[in-house]
Amino acid sequence: MRMMTALALVLASAPAAYAAGALSNESFIEQVGTKNDATITQKNGNNDQATFQAGKKNSVLTTQTSNLASGKNTSGNVQVGKDNTATTSQTNSAPNALATGAPTTNNSFSAQYGVKNNVIVGQDGGQNTQGTLQVGNKNIAGTAQSNSSITPATASPVGGDNNAFTGQFGNNNKAAVVQTSADGTSFFGDNLPGHSNTSSTMQIGDKNEAATQQTSVGDTAQGPRNVAAAIQVGKGNLETTTQGGNVSGAFGATTAEQIANYTNASFTSQVGTKNVAEVDQENGANTQALFQTGTKNAATINQTTQTFGTGNGANNALTRQVGKNNLVNLNQAMAVPLALGNNNSFISQVGGSNIVNAAQTTGQQASAGNNTQAAIQVGTGNSVQLVQATAANVTNTSFTAQYGMHNTATVSQH
Template identity: 65%
Template sequence: MRTMTALALILASASAANAAGARNNESFIEQVGARNQATIQQKGGRNNQATAQAGEDNTVLTRQTGKLAHGRNNSGNVQVGNENFASTLQTNSAPNAEAKDVGYKNNSFSAQYGDRNTALAKQDGGKNNQATLQVGNLNVSQVVQANSSVTPSSATPVGGANGAVTKQVGDKNLAAVSQKSADSTADGDFQPGHSNAAMTTQIGNRNEVATEQTSVGGTAEGPRNAAATVQIGNKNLASTKQGGGVAGSFGDTPEEQRANYTNASFIGQAGVKNVAEVEQANGANTQALFQHGYKNAATIEQSTQTFGTGNASNNALTLQHGSKNLASVSQSVAVPLALGSNNSLISQIGGSNVVNAAQSVGQQASAGNNNQVSMQVGQGNVIQLVQATGANVSNTSFTAQYGIHNVATVSQK
C-alpha cells in the first residue's frame, strides 16, 4: 500500500510540474530483490513513469513518446513476486493536422501479485486510460487502444475516449481488449467517433475474455460502446464485439438523442466451460446475459440499420441456469425514418435446453415491433422462433414449457 501511494504521489507531482509548462521527462524506479529489470525510454517531454518491483526476475518495459506540446503520458507499474512481465507503450499525438494544440494524455497502470504474469498495454493518440490488476500465476492481459478523435462538442467533452479496466484473480486467465475511436471527413462531411469503455473481471482458472469495440466515424457517427464481462469459475469463454454507426444518409440522429445510442453489453458467467458470444452494431442495443452451470452457450447478435434516423433499438436478456443449455438470439431492425424495436427474453432452468430466436422488421415498415419471451424448466426442451414484420405489423410470441422433451416451433411473418 505504501508503494502504491508513493507511485501515485510521484505521478501527481510530475504531472503538476508538467502542467506548469515544463517539458521534462520524469522517471522513478524502486527495486527490492534480485535480477529485477526496468527499461525506460521516454522521448519528447511531458512523460511520467513510476515502477516498483519486489521479488526476483521481474521485468518492466516502458516506452513513452510525447508529440504534443500540451499532452502527457503517465504510466505506473507494480510487481510483487517472481518472473512477472509488464510492457507499456504510449504515444500521444494530434488527432489530425489541424488539432496540434490539444492537451490529450494517456494513462496506464498495472499491478501484478504472483508469478509469471504478463500485462501488455499499447495506447496511441491520447484520451486513453487503462488499469490492470493480476493476482495469481500465469495470467495474461493485453490492452490495445487508439484514439484519433477530436472532442465532438461541448456536450460530450470526453468524445473519443477509450477506457479499459482488467482484473484477474487466479491462474492462467487470458483477457484481451482492443478499442479504437476515430473521426472521418468522408465526402467532406465530418463524422466524429465517440467513446469505448470495457471492464473485465475474471476469478478462477483458465478463463478467457475477448472484447473488441470500435467507434469510428464514416458515413455515420461512431456509437458509444460499453462492455462489462464477469467470469467466476474455470474455463469460461466470453467474446464481445461492438461497433457500427448511429446515423446515415436517410436522416441524421437529433443531437439531443445521440447520447442514447449506445451499444451496451453485460455478460456474467459462473461455473465451468460456459461460452458467450455477443456482437452488436449501430447503437441502441442493450444486452444482458447470465449463465450459471456447466457448458452453457449463448450467441446474441443485434443490429440496427446504419441509415435512417437511428431511432431503432434491440433488447435481449438471456438467463440460463443448469447444464448444456443453448440460446441463440439474432435481431435486426431496418426502418428508415421510422421507429422499430426487437425485444427478446429467454430463461432456461434445467439441462439440455435449446432456444433459437430470430426477429427482423422490413426496410419499408413505417413501424414494426417484434416481442418474444421463452421460458423453459426441465430437460430436453426445444424452442425455435422466427418473426418478420413490416408495414405496421407487430409480432408477439410467448412460450413457456415445464417438463421434459417438449418442442415448440413458432414462425410469424
C-alpha cells in the same frame, strides 16, 4: 508507505513542470529482491513513469513518446512476486494536423501479484486510460487502445475517450481488449466524430478467456458510445463481445435521449465451467444482458441496426440460463433504411439440455418496427424455434412457456 508516496509524487509532479514551461520526463524505480529488471525509454518530455518491483526476476519495459507540447503520457507498474512481465508502449499525437491543441493524455497502470503474470499495453493518440490487476499465476492481459477522435472526453452527450479495466484472480486466465475511436468525414464533408469506448473485464478462477473489441469511428454516421462488462467466475469459461458500427436514429432533444441513441451496452456474467457466450452488436442503441450459471452453457446474441436508418435503432435482448447444456441463439436485425427500431427478446431456461433458436427482423417499412419474443423453459429436453419478420403494418408478438420435459414449440410469423 515510502514507495506509494514516491509513486504519487512522481505521477503528480507534471503540472508544476508544465506551468513553468518545461517539457520534462519524470521516472521513479524502486526494486526489492534479486534480478529484477526495469527498462524505461522516454522521449520529448511530458512523460511520467513509476515502477516498484519486489521479488525475483520481474521485468518492466516502458516506452513513452510525446509528440505534442500539450500531450502527456503517464504509466505505473507494481510487481510483487516472481517472473512477472509488464510491457507498456504509449505515444500521444494529435487526432489530425489541424487539431494540435486537442487533449492527448494516455494513462496506464498495472499491478501484478504472483508468478509469471504478463501484461501488455499499447496506447496511441490520446484520451486513453487503462488499468490491469493480476493476482495469481500465469495470467495474461492485453490492452490496445487507439484514439484519433477530436471530441473531448467531457463533451455532451458523449466524449471520445477509451477506458478499460481488467481484473484477473486465479491462474492461466486470458483477457484481451481492443478499443478504437476516430473521427471521420461524411460524403458532404461534415465532421463525424467517434465517441467513447468503455470496457470492464473480471475473471475469477482458472483458464477463463475473455475478448472485447469496441470500435467507435465516424463513417456513414457518428460513432456509437460502447459500454461492455464481463464477469466470469469458475473454470474454462469463454466470452467474446464485439461492439461497433455507426449510430442509427434521430438524436433526441435531451441529453439523456441523445446518449440512449448513441449507446451500445452489453453485460455478460458466467458462473461455472466451460460456459460460452458470444455477443455481437452493430450500431447504436443496442442493449444486451446475459447470465449463465452451470456447465457447458452456450449463448450467441447478434444484434444489428441499419447504419443509415433514422429511427431509434433499438435492439434489446435478455438471456438467462441456469443448469447445464443449455443453448440460445438469437439474431435481431433491422436491415433496411429508415427502420424505426424495436425488436425485443426475453429468454430464460432452467434445467438441462434446453435449446432456443430465435430470429427477428424488421423491414419493408410501413413503418418498420416491433417484433417481441419471450420464451421460458423449465425442465429437460425443451426446444423452441422462432422466426418473426415484419412488413406492411408491422408488429409480431410471441410468448412461449414450457414446464416439464420433451416439449417442442415452433413459431413462424411474417
